[in-house]
Amino acid sequence: MADALTATTILAGRGAAAVTPARDNSRSWPALAMVAPAIVLMGLLLLGPLLGVIALSFTDYQLGSPRFAWIGFANYEEMLADRVFWISLRNTLTYVAIVVPTAVALGLAVALLIESGSSLRAWYRTIYFLPVMATLIAMSIVWEFMLHPQFGLVNGLLHSVGLEGRSWLQDRGTALYALCVIGVWQALGFNMVLFLAGLVSIPRPLYDAAEIDGAHGAWARFRLVTWPMLGPTTVFVVVITGIRSFQVFDTVHVLTKGGPSKSSEVLIHTMYIEGFEFFRSGYGAALTVVFLVFVLLLTLVKSSLANRGVHYA
Amino acid sequence: MTPRRHGITWSAARHLLLLAGAAFILLPFIWMVSTASKPQTEIFTTDIHFIPQNLALWENFATAFGKASLWRFLLNGVVVTVSIFALQVLIALPAAYALAKLRFAGREVLFALVLFCILIPPQATAIPVFLLFHQIGILDSYAALVVPFTISAFGIFLMRQFFKTVPDDLIEAARMDGITEFGIVWRVMLPTAIPALTAFGIFSVVAHWNDYFWPLIVLNSEHLRTPPLGVASFRNEEAGTNYGPLMAAAIVIIAPLVIAFLLAQRRFIEGITLTGIK
Amino acid sequence: MAKIELQAIRKTFDSTEILKGIDLAIEDGEFVALIGPSGCGKSTLLRIIAGLEPQSSGEVRIDGAQVDGIRPSARNLAMVFQSYALYPHLSVFDNIAVPLRMRRHSTLARMPLVGRLHPARAATERGIREEVERVAAQLELSGFLKRKPGQLSGGQRQRVAVGRAIVRQPVGFLFDEPLSNLDAKLRVHMRAELAQLHRQLRATFVYVTHDQAEAMTMSSRIAVMIEGHIVQVGTPAEVYDNPQDIRVAEFVGSPKINALPGVIREDGGVEVLGWPLGLSTPAAAGRCSVCVRPERMELSSGPSAISGTVLHLENLGAEAFVHIKVERIEMPLLARISPDRQLPAIGSAIQFGFSTTAVRIFDAAGKRIEVTAAARSERIREKAVG
Numbered sequence: 016m017a018d019a020l021t022a023t024t025i026l027a028g029r030g031a032a033a034v035t036p037a038r039d040n041s042r043s044w045p046a047l048a049m050v051a052p053a054i055v056l057m058g059l060l061l062l063g064p065l066l067g068v069i070a071l072s073f074t075d076y077q078l079g080s081p082r083f084a085w086i087g088f089a090n091y092e093e094m095l096a097d098r099v100f101w102i103s104l105r106n107t108l109t110y111v112a113i114v115v116p117t118a119v120a121l122g123l124a125v126a127l128l129i130e131s132g133s134s135l136r137a138w139y140r141t142i143y144f145l146p147v148m149a150t151l152i153a154m155s156i157v158w159e160f161m162l163h164p165q166f167g168l169v170n171g172l173l174h175s176v177g178l179e180g181r182s183w184l185q186d187r188g189t190a191l192y193a194l195c196v197i198g199v200w201q202a203l204g205f206n207m208v209l210f211l212a213g214l215v216s217i218p219r220p221l222y223d224a225a226e227i228d229g230a231h232g233a234w235a236r237f238r239l240v241t242w243p244m245l246g247p248t249t250v251f252v253v254v255i256t257g258i259r260s261f262q263v264f265d266t267v268h269v270l271t272k273g274g275p276s277k278s279s280e281v282l283i284h285t286m287y288i289e290g291f292e293f294f295r296s297g298y299g300a301a302l303t304v305v306f307l308v309f310v311l312l313l314t315l316v317k318s319s320l321a322n323r324g325v326h327y328a
Numbered sequence: 329m330t331p332r333r334h335g336i337t338w339s340a341a342r343h344l345l346l347l348a349g350a351a352f353i354l355l356p357f358i359w360m361v362s363t364a365s366k367p368q369t370e371i372f373t374t375d376i377h378f379i380p381q382n383l384a385l386w387e388n389f390a391t392a393f394g395k396a397s398l399w400r401f402l403l404n405g406v407v408v409t410v411s412i413f414a415l416q417v418l419i420a421l422p423a424a425y426a427l428a429k430l431r432f433a434g435r436e437v438l439f440a441l442v443l444f445c446i447l448i449p450p451q452a453t454a455i456p457v458f459l460l461f462h463q464i465g466i467l468d469s470y471a472a473l474v475v476p477f478t479i480s481a482f483g484i485f486l487m488r489q490f491f492k493t494v495p496d497d498l499i500e501a502a503r504m505d506g507i508t509e510f511g512i513v514w515r516v517m518l519p520t521a522i523p524a525l526t527a528f529g530i531f532s533v534v535a536h537w538n539d540y541f542w543p544l545i546v547l548n549s550e551h552l553r554t555p556p557l558g559v560a561s562f563r564n565e566e567a568g569t570n571y572g573p574l575m576a577a578a579i580v581i582i583a584p585l586v587i588a589f590l591l592a593q594r595r596f597i598e599g600i601t602l603t604g605i606k
Numbered sequence: 607m608a609k610i611e612l613q614a615i616r617k618t619f620d621s622t623e624i625l626k627g628i629d630l631a632i633e634d635g636e637f638v639a640l641i642g643p644s645g646c647g648k649s650t651l652l653r654i655i656a657g658l659e660p661q662s663s664g665e666v667r668i669d670g671a672q673v674d675g676i677r678p679s680a681r682n683l684a685m686v687f688q689s690y691a692l693y694p695h696l697s698v699f700d701n702i703a704v705p706l707r708m709r710r711h712s713t714l715a716r717m718p719l720v721g722r723l724h725p726a727r728a729a730t731e732r733g734i735r736e737e738v739e740r741v742a743a744q745l746e747l748s749g750f751l752k753r754k755p756g757q758l759s760g761g762q763r764q765r766v767a768v769g770r771a772i773v774r775q776p777v778g779f780l781f782d783e784p785l786s787n788l789d790a791k792l793r794v795h796m797r798a799e800l801a802q803l804h805r806q807l808r809a810t811f812v813y814v815t816h817d818q819a820e821a822m823t824m825s826s827r828i829a830v831m832i833e834g835h836i837v838q839v840g841t842p843a844e845v846y847d848n849p850q851d852i853r854v855a856e857f858v859g860s861p862k863i864n865a866l867p868g869v870i871r872e873d874g875g876v877e878v879l880g881w882p883l884g885l886s887t888p889a890a891a892g893r894c895s896v897c898v899r900p901e902r903m904e905l906s907s908g909p910s911a912i913s914g915t916v917l918h919l920e921n922l923g924a925e926a927f928v929h930i931k932v933e934r935i936e937m938p939l940l941a942r943i944s945p946d947r948q949l950p951a952i953g954s955a956i957q958f959g960f961s962t963t964a965v966r967i968f969d970a971a972g973k974r975i976e977v978t979a980a981a982r983s984e985r986i987r988e989k990a991v992g
Contacts, residue, residue: 045509046432049422054438056419056479060457061445067456078462125349132342141593142350145357147600148589150538152556153578156563157360160571168359171376200353208601220691223658228770229679229708239704243695262451265540269560283451283541290455291545299455307452314447 068307071300078294090301100302102277103285106191110281111260114198118256119249121199122206127241129207130214131233140211143204151201155269158197159184187278190271194279197266202259206252213248217241254317261309282306364388364575371571384572389580391573392562398580400551401558405584408473408554409533415478416532417525424487425513429499439488445481451541458545472546473554477536483528490524491517530599537585555581608669608682608777608810609634610655615664617650624650626834628664632778637804637811639821642831643857648814651831652780655812657681668777679708684771688783690763692755698766699738699751705774706734741773760788764796768803778810785820797823818858822846830854852972855897861927864903864939868896868967876967876977879934881911885962885977894975895968900927902964903941905950911959914939916950930956 072090076083094100129139146154161168162183170180183193221240230239264283267273273280273288283306290299358378363371367384370377392398426432427439457476461467466475494517502516518525540556547553553561559581566574589596610632617625624647632638640648653659655666657678666673673681684705692701710730742748745765755763764784771779784800785793801824804811815821821828822842829839830853837851849855855863868878870893874886878896905928914932926945929938941958943949950956967975 043430043432046426046430046435049426049430049509049513050432050438052419053423053442053479053484057441057445057481059460060476060479061448061453061481062441064453064456064460065448067459068452071456078459121349125346128342128346132339134339135343135346137593139346139350140597141590143353144589144593144597145586146353148534148585148596149357149582150556150559150585152538152540153559153581154356154360156559156574156578157356157363159563160363160575161356161359166372166374166571168355168376171374174374175376200356204353205600208597212601218689218691220687220689221693223653223656223685224687224691224693224770225704226658226678227656227683227685228705230704231677231679231708235708239693239708243693246695258449262449264451265556268540268544269563286451286455287541287545291458296455296459303452303455307449310447310449310452 068300068303071297072304074297074300076297078296083297086297090298093298094301094305099277099280099285103273103280103282104305106279107261107263107281109191110195110198110263111257113192113195114202114260114263115253115256117195118199118202118206119252121203122252123210123245123249125203125207126210126214127237130211140208143207145204146201147204147208151265152269154201155197155266158193158200158266159270162193184270185275187275190275190279194263194266194270197270198260198263202256206256209248209252209255210245213245214241217244250317250320254313257313258310261306261313282309360575360578363571364573364579366572368570368572385576388572388576391570392576392580395565395573396558396562396577397550398558398577401553401555401581402584404552404558405537405555407470409536411470411474412477412536413529413532415474416480416483416528419478420480420483420487421518421521422510422513424484424491425509425517427484427488428491429494429496430509442481442484442488445479446485448481450476454542454545461546467546468548468552470552473543473552476542477532480532483532486524486528487521490521494520526595527599530596534585534596534600610778610810610812611665611667611670612651612655613665613667615651615654615666616662617647617654617659618662624834625654625661628831628834628836630829630836630839632810632812635808635810636827637801637813637825639813639815639825639828640831641815641818641821641828641857644816646831647834648816648831649782652685652782652812652814656683656685656780679705682774682776683778683780684774684776685780685782686764686767686771686784688786690755690767690784690787692763692766692770694755697752697754698742698747698758698769701755701766702738702741702769702773703734705770706737709774710734737773738769741769744772745769761792761796764788765799768800772803772807776809778812779807781811781813781815783815784813785815786817793820800824818860822858828858830857832857848974849966850974852895852897852968852974855966855968859899861900861940861942863897863899863966865937866896866898866932866935866939868894870894870969870975879912879932883962883965885965885967885979887967887975887977889969889975893970895972897966897968898960898964900940900942902960903939903943903958904960905941905943905956905958911957913955913957916952916954916956919949919952921945921949928956930958 073085073087074083075086075089125139125143129136160166162170164170164180164182164185167180167183169183173180181189183189217240221244222236225236225239228239230236262283263281264287267279267281267284268287271279273284282302286299286302286306289295289302362378362380365383365385365388366380367382367387370380370382370384427435427442453476458467461472461475466472498516498520499512502512507515537554538556539554540560543554543557544560547557550561559577562577563574612628612630612632615625615628616623628651630638640651642648650659654661657673657676660674668681668683678685693704696704710733711727712724739748739751742751745768747762747765747769750758750762750766755766758766767784781800785796788796797820800813804824811825813821813825825842827839828842828845830837830845832851832853838845838849838854840848845854845858849858852865856865866878868876868883870876870887870889870891872891874888874891876883876885876887876894876896883896912932914930916928917931917938918929920927920929923945926943926949928941928943928950930941931938939958962979965977967977969975
């Protein structure tokens with residue numbers, strides 16, 4: 016009743032100027048009906064679960080157990096004391112630290128090379144984009160065979176130039192790096208396309224002006240025009256590649272299962288094992304929260320740089 | 329930027345570098361096709377040859393289709409991706425229209441929530457959604473594969489941005505013609521939004537066709553497996569012995585998207601990158 | 607300062623010839639405007655002079671020296687672009703400083719980070735600072751040196767672009783439609799500023815525009831380009847009063863010149879709509895165009911040479927335009943009159959004429975025909991009355 020009264024007062028206050036309240040009202044109901052399904056599903060499938068995962072991380076819930084208890088930070092304490100967690104975190108950070116700079120730099124290099132000439136542009140673009148489209152799981156299996164210690168293409172090629180092959184995915188020293196190569200292979204084309212779009216949007220007259228101003232050679236032009244103008248694109252590409260690299264799971268799960276002896280264990284994979292193979296939901300949730308913190312950090316980097324003129328499109 | 333100045337040398341260097349990169353990119357694809365065309369005896373040998381001496385492509389495909397229900401996986405992929413996209417549109421379009429063109433209490437808050445939801449990675453909600461589905465007993469079903477993705481905050485955001493650019497006059501004219509607000513969404517806004525919707529559709533279908541994480545979590549039954557799950561389990565069953573048919577299966581799984589991409593490259597690249605915020 | 611000579615310049619893009627043999631000599635210190643309808647090749651010609659585009663054949667000489675294959679910056683010409691082409695990430699100061707830094711710092715000194723350690727860098731930087739500040743003061747930009755181009759108004763950006771051009775003291779300036787992105791009021795203001803800048807610098811200016819008012823008000827000579835040719839070069843007054851080609855007559859002057867269908871008789875007399883003009887020409891008999899500027903049209907209330915109907919009136923306050931429909935002429939004719947006199951009513955019949963000195967005659971191919979007054983120089987309406 017009190018609510019209805021305040022609502023009426025507000026409406027009356029706003030309506031003093033014109034006859035809009037009636038109109039507002041008549042459109043307000045369809046509007047609410049239109050957003051209602053989205054609101055309900057957002058609450059049920061996104062926001063609720065997000066809060067749920069945080070809450071869950073403070074419990075000892077296990078799937079199937081009839082009851083659970085609030086255990087405070089016990090999951091986090093266990094996590095911090097767990098060698099596997101630290102290995103997993105270090106591997107994830109290593110993966111990100113290798114894949115992001117490599118995939119961004121190569122993506123930029125390929126985009127610049129494609130853009131610097133006029134022939135075969137569309138062909139190169141298509142080829143480099145192919146891994147983005149191809150189902151990663153299927154291609155992981157192909158990579159697995161390519162990296163096969165005995166019959167794989169990679170070792171075969173190495174032999175032919177007189178080098179010793181390795182058991183790439185079964186070797187503690189190389190498994191994670193092999194996954195990095197696959198990660199770069201897959202992300203490169205996506206970054207290239209984003210950089211190409213960025214390059215195309217640089218106004219041509221700027222290059223003319225640079226030429227008139229005496230910026231000779233590719234490097235001077237790149238420093239004066241291309242690189243600064245690509246700034247927003249670069250920030251975007253770095254953050255996107257970063258978030259995707261933190262999410263690495265498919266290749267790990269199919270090719271190494273985190274092994275050998277945890278040498279390629281990564282955060283999401285650990286979370287998957289704890290949450291969905293051991294059904295330790297509470298502990299899995301705590302791992303998810305750690306993952307979320309990293310993604311959030313990257314997002315913050317992006318939005319703080321966004322104020323300097325990053326455009327989303 | 330000015331190729332004429334660099335002349336032939338630069339042009340040659342450019343092609344050389346790009347071709348080297350292209351070789352790295354294409355190698356797995358070439359090796360996949362090559363292996364899928366070879367008989368066992370040629371696969372398990374240490375000498376490298378790309379062109380098989382005896383073509384066994386057909387046999388390998390036959391074995392793959394015989395041992396794994398590839399057709400079933402493809403069908404599941406189509407059912408799941410199409411259902412997801414249809415439901416996403418059904419839910420996102422009215423919401424996007426309301427957010428873009430209608431005034432109602434809490435609009436700004438709702439839009440802020442949508443923006444926030446875009447940032448939630450799918451892995452973050454996996455455990456609670458899994459528990460929820462377990463509770464209501466829909467694990468291991470098409471519903472389990474489809475429902476979590478029916479709400480696409482990104483879809484709402486994208487369509488809202490697009491609708492913002494539609495002139496108000498068009499909507500006013502529709503109202504003058506007596507079309508209801510819901511009618512406006514489907515009969516006026518939907519047709520104008522086809523390009524944006526195509527981009528979003530490509531994004532959505534590609535993402536969910538290739539998704540491995542979620543189906544892996546919720547599925548048990550073989551007959552519900554989506555393409556990535558199908559090929560992964562085929563590989564586990566073959567335990568690294570039968571690479572010819574395995575590569576043939578991989579070809580089958582990636583073929584629909586790769587062929588569609590080759591046919592409509594520009595649209596695909598637009599779709600994947602325009603909406604590449606995730 | 608420099609003399610710029612163009613000789614037989616041709617340019618072909620993908621088998622389409624854009625420039626079809628351009629000859630033009632621009633004197634030292636001259637302000638030459640290249641005008642013409644869009645697509646006539648004027649911007650391409652400017653880019654060839656700048657060195658941004660190689661010509662397919664022909665020669666560009668600056669101060670007598672051929673500059674083919676010489677880089678744009680080495681030609682020592684500055685250019686102001688239509689979009690200004692300011693570097694959006696650099697401040698006004700840095701934008702103006704770019705050409706100086708590019709020229710004076712070695713490649714090493716321009717390197718990020720390491721460059722700062724370069725011994726000569728600080729001294730050069732001081733010199734650059736002084737010059738940039740001097741130019742900024744000259745252009746009244748001193749208060750904006752720290753701003754980014756995005757924070758400036760259109761007129762200010764324009765001045766930064768000019769500043770970047772003058773700071774290096776080039777031998778010549780090239781302008782590519784520099785005012786077309788400004789609103790009408792600011793355009794008139796910047797016109798005056800640029801003209802003054804030219805007087806101050808006494809440098810060679812080549813100015814491309816499609817706006818003939820800019821060309822008329824600023825330049826010492828106008829080159830009219832149409833379809834890849836320079837059709838006429840002359841002072842603004844010459845080009846306006848003595849167009850050598852009907853396309854020049856029609857392009858220069860706003861509103862457009864009136865063209866009436868005429869005939870050259872066998873005896874050399876010229877007739878328009880059946881009325882003899884009292885002019886004779888040695889040119890061959892046949893069809894011709896008789897052109898009269900709107901301000902040279904004379905309306906009369908009494909009976910006169912040509913009659914028509916008033917189709918439309920535009921009173922602009924300081925002047926008025928009368929649109930006259932004449933039978934057998936498709937386009938309505940335009941007369942520019944003073945609004946002080948009583949304006950004719952729309953729909954009313956009207957008579958008009960023009961002095962023989964107001965008439966410019968072009969043959970069927972559009973070339974100017976010389977005419978002499980036959981016997982008496984009189985007004986045709988008097989003849990008509992007589």
